[in-house]
Amino acid sequence: MGFDPIVLFFIFGLIAGLVKSELKLPPGLYDTLSILLLLAIGLHGGVELAAQASPALLGQTLAVLALGIALPLLAFPLLRALRFPRVDAASIAAHYGSVSAGTFAVVIAYLLARDIVFESYMPLFVAVLEVPAIIVGILLAKGIRRDTDWKALSHEVFLGKSIMLLLGGLIIGVLAGKEAIAPLSPLYTSMFKPVLAFFLLEMGLIASRHLGSLRTTGPRLVIFALVFPLIGAVTGALLGTALGLTVGGVTVLATLAASGSYIAVPAAMRLALPEANPALSLTASLGISFPFNILIGIPLYLSLAEWLAS
Amino acid sequence: MSMSTRTLLTLICEAALEARILKDLERLGAPGWTLSDARGSGARGVRSAGWDNDGNIRLEVVCGRERAEQIVAHLQERYYDNYAMICYLSDVEVLRPQKF
Numbered sequence: 001m002g003f004d005p006i007v008l009f010f011i012f013g014l015i016a017g018l019v020k021s022e023l024k025l026p027p028g029l030y031d032t033l034s035i036l037l038l039l040a041i042g043l044h045g046g047v048e049l050a051a052q053a054s055p056a057l058l059g060q061t062l063a064v065l066a067l068g069i070a071l072p073l074l075a076f077p078l079l080r081a082l083r084f085p086r087v088d089a090a091s092i093a094a095h096y097g098s099v100s101a102g103t104f105a106v107v108i109a110y111l112l113a114r115d116i117v118f119e120s121y122m123p124l125f126v127a128v129l130e131v132p133a134i135i136v137g138i139l140l141a142k143g144i145r146r147d148t149d150w151k152a153l154s155h156e157v158f159l160g161k162s163i164m165l166l167l168g169g170l171i172i173g174v175l176a177g178k179e180a181i182a183p184l185s186p187l188y189t190s191m192f193k194p195v196l197a198f199f200l201l202e203m204g205l206i207a208s209r210h211l212g213s214l215r216t217t218g219p220r221l222v223i224f225a226l227v228f229p230l231i232g233a234v235t236g237a238l239l240g241t242a243l244g245l246t247v248g249g250v251t252v253l254a255t256l257a258a259s260g261s262y263i264a265v266p267a268a269m270r271l272a273l274p275e276a277n278p279a280l281s282l283t284a285s286l287g288i289s290f291p292f293n294i295l296i297g298i299p300l301y302l303s304l305a306e307w308l309a310s
Numbered sequence: 311m312s313m314s315t316r317t318l319l320t321l322i323c324e325a326a327l328e329a330r331i332l333k334d335l336e337r338l339g340a341p342g343w344t345l346s347d348a349r350g351s352g353a354r355g356v357r358s359a360g361w362d363n364d365g366n367i368r369l370e371v372v373c374g375r376e377r378a379e380q381i382v383a384h385l386q387e388r389y390y391d392n393y394a395m396i397c398y399l400s401d402v403e404v405l406r407p408q409k410f
């Protein structure tokens with residue numbers, strides 16, 4: 001089996017950025033690709049959810065919500081031990097407690113390419129994991145204080161672009177059902193991989209820009225951004241196994257727990273914790289953890305899931 | 311042709327603040343505004359507008375001197391410490407002073 005073309009597109013973007021090529025995708029294209037991906041993920045999840053909804057799902061969803069609260073609480077002391085200031089530690093912890101939909105798309109494509117089954121309502125967990133870490137992060141930084149504008153913030157958090165697209169797709173998928181959605185199904189079948197490949201080309205370019213700021217952020221951030229995905233993955237994999245998910249499902253949950261947000265959380269943190277340095281969290285999640293998860297992490301988490309299952 | 315002098319307030323800041331600042335402007339009585347995406351470099355590094363999180367916006371408001379100074383004072387108090395933001399005033403000549 002040759003190299004995975006999706007990963008190769010990412011490496012291509014990374015190299016093109018690192019050699020300071022003129023290559024630059026129009027900003028509108030990046031937006032378009034991420035909208036297509038999020039909608040496709042949501043639709044697919046919704047269609048499958050309609051077909052296999054069960055009461056057990058509610059318990060699983062609550063457990064995943066608890067995971068979203070636990071992850072930043074794990075990350076925060078580690079960051080404090082690495083001597084990050086309180087506000088920065090809280091902001092980075094919020095990024096890593098939340099999830100990256102891009103990484104999710106890659107793990108889905110990875111499992112599909114290997115014919116490994118996974119619970120197809122996983123997109124629901126992506127939406128569930130996006131929010132709690134943001135609130136935990138703000139509480140870690142400031143405690144419960146009156147000057148936090150929770151109204152404006154919850155607008156940002158619950159009605160943000162990525163969560164709206166995911167939930168919108170999910171609901172349309174559930175309401176339409178498999179037969180009615182058939183004309184749209186290429187979105188998450190034949191079109192999914194090409195869109196993901198171009199998306200990762202742009203992600204490679206973006207990641208290379210953030211790698212450049214590593215020189216100013218120092219080795220402590222690199223240590224965190226490489227170690228925490230492993231801690232998150234083990235936590236997610238153990239939870240997935242305890243919930244009785246399939247090997248594929250455990251791999252997806254481990255990958256979600258290992259990934260750090262770079263769309264929803266940065267925007268929310270900028271408004272809620274303006275004192276936190278945004279370069280730190282974005283460099284960690286985009287420059288280090290995202291490439292790490294794509295290139296090394298996902299195969300590793302699959303082995304972990306297989307080992308836990310045996 | 312008779313021209314009147316009004317003040318042009320130009321504000322360049324990070325795109326994350328867009329919704330908040332527009333709300334502030336409305337509350338402070340800005341008669342109107344023009345907004346565009348912007349790129350540039352300054353004390354907080356290159357802001358390339360490549361995607362959602364590191365873009366800048368450029369906001370222009372034409373109004374009376376007093377109102378412009380009120381807006382600038384508010385911006386300085388609320389945002390200058392923690393956000394990438396610059397703001398300047400200049401005199402401009404307008405055709406229909408009653409609009410501003």
